[in-house]
Amino acid sequence: MRGLLLRLSALDADAESAVRVIAYFDALVAARADAAALVRATAALAECTAGLATMSTGRVRYDHDGTPAPPSPDGAGAVEPERISGWMSLGDDGRVWLERPGPARALDEIVLERMAIAARIISARTRPSLHIADPALVELVLSDRESAEDRARALRLLGLLPDVAVRAVAISAPVGTDVGVQAVALVARGQLGPRTVRVAVLGRTAAVLLQDRAGGASPARDLHRALAERAGNPVGEPAQGRPGGVRSERGTGRWEGVDQPRVGVGGPVEALLARVSWQQARLALRFTAPGSADNAVVDYAELGSVALLADLPVDRLRADPDVWTLDDLAGRAGGTNDIFVLEAFCRAGSLRQAAAGLHLHHSSVAARIAHLEDLLGWRLNEPEGRFRARLALLARRLASSPSAPSPSS
Incomplete structure (x- = not known):
């Protein structure tokens, strides 16, 4: 001055x-x-x-x-x-x-x-008001056993308003990484706007509570963009040579396809019912998969009736023959890329759109789809075949999700 x-x-x-x-x-x-x-x-x-x-x-x-x-x-x-x-x-x-x-x-x-x-x-x-929160307070807010008075007090101690809606986000990270560090880095990079943000680690999952007095939109798109940028593939920028749009840049501090965190986003609820959004976020987290930001961020609101699949017993999902077939495919040489291609094709619905999303020539994608049809045993150029493949992919995600219950539970 x-x-x-x-x-x-x-x-x-x-x-x-x-x-x-x-x-x-x-x-x-x-x-x-x-x-x-x-x-x-x-x-x-x-x-x-x-x-x-x-x-x-x-x-x-x-x-x-x-x-x-x-x-x-x-x-x-x-x-x-x-x-x-x-x-x-x-x-x-x-x-x-x-x-x-x-x-x-x-x-x-x-x-x-x-x-x-x-x-x-x-x-x-x-910039979001981002702070590391006391896990005990966050667990109290997310509990269904505590009284409304105790949950309201915990919200205030966290700097959140009991009368303003909150949204929960569940973030998991690969074994060997600090899920808290990953979550803070992702949320900070996400440019979540003028939200109040609290992050706490609960076991192997980071719980993120978001509160926006203006009632902002879902943060899923911002987190998806941040994940894509951190992976070295900003939205709108092609990533050459890797299906799923993820570059491999070891030593740069960036996430790679299988090393990136996964994100489940819950819906907005009354602050005193934050546990409902947390349950939605954890369910959405089960539908995530490695490989690209498209698969690694799932918004519960976008699942719709697909969320009903999560009610199926995990043992039944794991025993499904189509899930076995995909597991066998993923275990072969180049199988991971084949899964990426299958995911992209089922999501896009056409060879050219899938090729554009994968940054590959459409003839290359056509050859891979033909190869996949031979391995799977059914046609993918028909709606019923794509639906069957999509259903099997989702079932496999639920069966292999880190948050899925163990077979003995």
């Missing part, structure tokens, strides 16, 4: 305008403007194109007349360095800039500084 005051004193005639610039951005912050509104307002004030780029918002550009700036000639939305007349870093989270034809104006530096300050405040508002 001292440096800002020194610059103001040096501006002389423009000092009053500079104070108005500061008041202008303070008003935007007070009005809780979002990133798009901030960039649009800055462009109007500076009378030139303005831009902002962060991990959470992506690239936002507006022209001085309040219309979104057109993309660059290469279609990627990038901005050529020579078009930027001034910019300011937001640290690791990105930068803000002005695109003024000709030389910068006297107040551009202050405009950029105040825009950067406002952008940081907006970014802080959209």
Whole structure:
């Protein structure tokens, strides 16, 4: 601030305008403007194109007349360095800039500084309030044996409001990894917005409680994107050579297909009934599978009547001949890739769509499907055959899920 005051004193005639610039951005912050509104307002004030780029918002550009700036000639939305007349870093989270034809104006530096300050405040508002919670308190909240008064007290001690809906998320991690670390890393990367987030480890599963006073949408899509990005395959970016869209990058700290955590998302419920959402999240977790972010994140709300399969005894699922056939297939050389292809084909319903999702040529997928038909013993180009394969895949997930009961239970 001292440096800002020194610059103001040096501006002389423009000092009053500079104070108005500061008041202008303070008003935007007070009005809780979002990133798009901030960039649009800055462009109007500076009378030139303005831009902002962060991990959470992506690239936002507006022209001085309040219309979104057109993309660059290469279609990627990038901005050529020579078009930027001034910019300011937001640290690791990105930068803000002005695109003024000709030389910068006297107040551009202050405009950029105040825009950067406002952008940081907006970014802080959209980050989740994430804390490691006391497992005993979380278990009390999720219990069906404790009184409503005790559950309400535990919610308050966790920083959650008993009269605001909560949503539970169940996260599991491979043996040999710290599920708590995995869960915190995934939730932090998920950019879950202005939610209150509490994470606790219950056995081999991390319980995440989310509370959003605005009643936000399911976090499944955000967690799916975060998982895909952490696996080295951001959504919309092809991953070459690996079915399931997962790159192998050992030593980079990124998750790989079989090493990634799995996520089950429950629905929103009254805070005092958080156990209901937790039961839904754990059930959804049973439907997850390794291989890609598409399989590793399951939202209970998306299951619909498929959730009824979870009521079947695990012993009966494990004894099903079709599940045996898939287990035998997965145990062969290249069997894991065959399962990925089968999953993608059943989900897409056509060779070309499955090939697009797998980033393979459709003729390669056609050859693999023909090979799979020989191994399975039924046709996959017919609706009944795809339904049978899809049902067997889901049954196999439920039978082999880490959260499934043991045969002796």
